[in-house]
Amino acid sequence: MTSPESALDTRFALAKALAQEAGAMALDYFNRRDTLVIETKRDMQDVVSIADRNVEKLIRERVAAHLPEDGFLGEEFGLTAGSSGYTWVVDPIDGTAPFVSGMPNWCVSIAVLHEGVPVVGVIGAPCHNELYAAAIGKGAKLNGRVLTLDPSRTIRNALTGIGVNSYVAPEFVAGMVSQLLQAGGNFVRNGSGALMLAYVAAGRLVGYYEPYMHAWDCLAGYCLVKEAGGWYHPFPTEGELLTKGAPVVAGGPGARADLEKLAGIA
Structure with a gap:
């Protein structure tokens, strides 16, 4: 066995x-x-x-x-x-x-x-x-x-990745960008959520937030971030929920509180 x-x-x-x-x-x-x-x-x-x-x-x-x-x-x-x-x-x-x-x-x-x-x-x-x-x-x-994440890095002294798509209203996207900037952060979007999550694990980004994302885009990155010393907001994987979209948030330890507030899950 x-x-x-x-x-x-x-x-x-x-x-x-x-x-x-x-x-x-x-x-x-x-x-x-x-x-x-x-x-x-x-x-x-x-x-x-x-x-x-x-x-x-x-x-x-x-x-x-x-x-x-x-x-x-x-x-x-x-x-x-x-x-x-x-x-x-x-x-x-x-x-x-x-x-x-x-x-x-x-x-x-x-x-x-x-x-x-x-x-x-x-x-x-x-x-x-x-x-x-x-x-x-x-x-x-x-x-x-x-890869080992530095807990001294926050949304204020590092870059945060964000993701957007047509599942999310433009007004919501504008609000989350505004909230991040007002909190002293800045953002990057490169068109690949999975790659930006890998960058979180590598310490290139301090966190990543996308309001609606699919399992195939995030779960590999989630494992990487967690094993590098970070955290992630759980993705629903039970039954058919695995095939549906959900909010995706992950980051280094120093950015957790700010990212959870940004995503409305604090």
């Missing part, structure tokens, strides 16, 4: 290998993006291409071959239930709009849940040759370097 530690190690190793393989495929598409047919989903800003679909297919096929009893939720093809207690949650290319526009702010995001808890988080940023990797109880690393 496989031990819990061995089961975790197996999935962590596979997630890291898949982030590299999928990242290489995505980077190849990126380098010939002028040949891609770009489609829209919910609105003109919500775009998708064959690159997103084929990268997800690659990851799905590899997971199914190695761990056929695991569940899988991907942005492009939805949820496939499993029986092992583990579910992979994947965004094949987070930041498709920057991707198709020729900007490097996109990534491959791979999380593994066990009984609803993010136990593995791997984010590959191929344009930057960066691999962020974390597993529960094992810490977080960037290209093998251990």
Whole structure:
């Protein structure tokens, strides 16, 4: 019988290998993006291409071959239930709009849940040759370097990432930006929520807030932030809630109170 530690190690190793393989495929598409047919989903800003679909297919096929009893939720093809207690949650290319526009702010995001808890988080940023990797109880690393968050960093002496989309009213976005600025903070938005969460784990951003986000965008980043010494506001993972959107907030220890106030969860 496989031990819990061995089961975790197996999935962590596979997630890291898949982030590299999928990242290489995505980077190849990126380098010939002028040949891609770009489609829209919910609105003109919500775009998708064959690159997103084929990268997800690659990851799905590899997971199914190695761990056929695991569940899988991907942005492009939805949820496939499993029986092992583990579910992979994947965004094949987070930041498709920057991707198709020729900007490097996109990534491959791979999380593994066990009984609803993010136990593995791997984010590959191929344009930057960066691999962020974390597993529960094992810490977080960037290209093998251990990540440890500095508690002296706050929203007032560091940058905060924010995310917006058409699920959120413009007036609400204006209000949250105004509140952050009035509190002495400043913000960055690069078009990839998963990558900005990885930047929180790396200490490049002190926190991240998006009022409405999906599991495939945030759960890998959540694992990374937690293992680097930060915190996150739990995402609902029970049943069909896993496929729905929810507020996403995460940050370093010195920014928690301010970010919870900004998100209205204090």
